[in-house]
Amino acid sequence: xxxxxxxxxxxxxxxxxxxxxxxxxxxxxxxxxxxxxxxxxxxxxxxxxxxxxxxxxxxxxxxxxxxxxxxxxxxxxxxxxxxxxxxxxxxxxxxxxxxxxxxxxxxxxxxxxxxxxxxxxxxxxxxxxxxxxxxxxxxxxxxxxxxxxxxxxxxxxxxxxxxxxxxxxxxxxxxxxxxxxxxxxxxxxxxxxxxxxxxxxxxxxxxxxxxxxxxxxxxxxxxxxxxxxxxxxxxxxxxxxxxxxxxxxxxxxxxxxxxxxxx
Amino acid sequence: xxxxxxxxxxxxxxxxxxxxxxxxxxxxxxxxxxxxxxxxxxxxxxxxxxxxxxxxxxxxxxxxxxxxxxxxxxxxxxxxxxxxxxxxxxxxxxxxxxxxxxxxxxxxxxxxxxxxxxxxxxxxxxxxxxxxxxxxxxxxxxxxxxxxxxxxxxxxxxxxxxxxxxxxxxxxxxxxxxxxxxxxxxxxxxxxxxxxxxxxxxxxxxxxxxxxxxxxxxxxxxxxxxxxxxxxxxxxxxxxxxxxxxxxxxxxxxxxxxxxx
Numbered sequence: 001x002x003x004x005x006x007x008x009x010x011x012x013x014x015x016x017x018x019x020x021x022x023x024x025x026x027x028x029x030x031x032x033x034x035x036x037x038x039x040x041x042x043x044x045x046x047x048x049x050x051x052x053x054x055x056x057x058x059x060x061x062x063x064x065x066x067x068x069x070x071x072x073x074x075x076x077x078x079x080x081x082x083x084x085x086x087x088x089x090x091x092x093x094x095x096x097x098x099x100x101x102x103x104x105x106x107x108x109x110x111x112x113x114x115x116x117x118x119x120x121x122x123x124x125x126x127x128x129x130x131x132x133x134x135x136x137x138x139x140x141x142x143x144x145x146x147x148x149x150x151x152x153x154x155x156x157x158x159x160x161x162x163x164x165x166x167x168x169x170x171x172x173x174x175x176x177x178x179x180x181x182x183x184x185x186x187x188x189x190x191x192x193x194x195x196x197x198x199x200x201x202x203x204x205x206x207x208x209x210x211x212x213x214x215x216x217x218x219x220x221x222x223x224x225x226x227x228x229x230x231x232x233x234x235x236x237x238x239x240x241x242x243x244x245x246x247x248x249x250x251x252x253x254x255x256x257x258x259x260x261x262x263x
Numbered sequence: 264x265x266x267x268x269x270x271x272x273x274x275x276x277x278x279x280x281x282x283x284x285x286x287x288x289x290x291x292x293x294x295x296x297x298x299x300x301x302x303x304x305x306x307x308x309x310x311x312x313x314x315x316x317x318x319x320x321x322x323x324x325x326x327x328x329x330x331x332x333x334x335x336x337x338x339x340x341x342x343x344x345x346x347x348x349x350x351x352x353x354x355x356x357x358x359x360x361x362x363x364x365x366x367x368x369x370x371x372x373x374x375x376x377x378x379x380x381x382x383x384x385x386x387x388x389x390x391x392x393x394x395x396x397x398x399x400x401x402x403x404x405x406x407x408x409x410x411x412x413x414x415x416x417x418x419x420x421x422x423x424x425x426x427x428x429x430x431x432x433x434x435x436x437x438x439x440x441x442x443x444x445x446x447x448x449x450x451x452x453x454x455x456x457x458x459x460x461x462x463x464x465x466x467x468x469x470x471x472x473x474x475x476x477x478x479x480x481x482x483x484x485x486x487x488x489x490x491x492x493x494x495x496x497x498x499x500x501x502x503x504x505x506x507x508x509x510x511x512x513x514x515x516x517x518x519x520x521x522x523x524x
Contacts, residue, residue, distance in 0.1 A: 024441065024444065027444065028443060028444045028447055031444065031447055031448060032447055035447070035450060035451055038458050038459050038460070038463070039454060039458065041458070042316050042317045042458035043309050043312070043313050043316060044313075045313065045315075045316075045317075047313070050312045050313075051312070169286060169287060169290075170284065170287075171284040171287040172287060172290070173287065173291065174287045174288070174289075174290030174291030174292075174293070174294050175287075175290050175294075177291065177294040177298070178290060178293060178294035178297055181294060181297045181298045181301055182297065184301060185301045185304060190301070190305060191304075191305060191308055191309075195308050195309075195311070195312065196308055197308075197311065
């Protein structure tokens with residue numbers, strides 16, 4: 001346990017050293033949220049609500065979706081790919097801790113850093129500029145935080161899968177990009193899933209992606225009520241456990257497959 | 264003449280390197296398609312809940328997006344200079360470029376091209392024809408020529424903005440995240456500018472003229488006569504921004520001091 005805390009701490013400090021890069025990041029996210037705000041205002045055009053979400057809830061949904069993304073998003077898929085391509089993974093694998101756990105902890109260190117230095121100030125700025133509705137209900141906040149922890153776990157497991165795929169494909173920039181696009185679309189980051197036609201919603205119900213963005217954002221905007229909150233959290237918990245299986249299987253196969261290209 | 268033959272030699276080498284990892288190239292083209300599909304899905308889903316967006320119909324929005332893809336794909340294929348500072352200035356690669364008897368910007372265009380992005384031109388055309396036939400748009404014999412002109416204009420707008428930003432690297436090699444931000448702002452140009460407030464509209468027209476890549480030129484083909492002046496300004500704006508960028512580049516190169524090695 002101690003070594004994992006240390007990994008989180010080191011990554012946190014590494015990020016802290018380059019913190020100036022993040023101020024411009026906040027601006028990028030605010031611009032994104034701004035674009036969607038204007039777009040959605042035009043889409044609502046005077047309508048009171050669409051699919052049970054008011055325009056304020058929609059703005060909040062978009063804002064919190066992007067800010068939560070700063071927490072769960074990481075580049076460990078790309079890092080794993082680079083370490084495999086450069087042959088560094090061979091050295092990493094003889095170290096006295098599981099490689100994948102280490103990657104996950106590094107991702108967590110990054111996530112905590114961004115949550116504190118990016119999402120929190122970003123959310124303050126965004127809520128000053130746009131009509132964002134922050135809930136006063138403490139329970140909502142608690143459920144939201146539980147929910148984004150699951151978001152992190154699910155997203156990281158998917159990243160691990162994409163990263164490990166490098167063992168088989170050797171060069172998988174395309175796959176990593178495709179994965180990112182799929183997550184943007186199916187996780188509900190750019191559109192709440194309830195906006196999709198019914199058949200699409202049914203398909204997405206069987207996929208893990210809604211646990212990444214849709215569920216926490218709906219909890220935060222209070223678009224989910226009563227038992228829906230618990231169903232959402234339960235769905236996330238199930239996927240967090242289920243995804244361990246493919247990660248483990250693929251990793252076991254990958255270790256046998258290992259071809260060090262360079263190093 | 265030499266420039267043309269050098270261009271094709273680079274293309275030949277490029278194809279060889281890409282074909283080494285065929286599976287990855289297929290996935291990459293596929294992921295480009297997915298990426299373009301996401302934006303279409305967004306438009307389709309949104310219009311499931313409304314019939315007009317600031318006076319623009321679903322097919323018109325799809326048409327604008329299809330048009331946008333064409334100049335954007337050309338830009339994305341040849342002007343991958345978003346990491347110029349890191350790649351050429353910080354690592355000192357610019358030294359190598361400057362020892363060769365071909366214009367430095369041209370060499371960087373050649374070295375960094377990503378031809379598979381050109382696939383987006385086809386996607387864009389398909390999307391435009393689909394939306395256009397739904398709208399019952401008429402095509403005159405001279406429209407293809409105007410189309411080419413407007414596409415070149417749009418691609419030059421993008422190239423001009425990004426080259427100008429890259430030249431900042433000649434004066435300061437500190438890292439900035441300004442490039443990804445520009446890609447995001449570029450997306451504003453895909454939607455009708457009348458949905459934004461006045462300040463953003465002004466910026467998108469005259470300062471970072473991304474509106475000239477999507478909505479303005481498309482309005483010519485959509486026969487939106489109120490925007491015709493802007494539509495025909497597209498090549499002019501493109502040329503002006505590109506010339507400014509090349510001038511900045513030529514001045515910037517003289518300020519370059521090898522930072523690497």
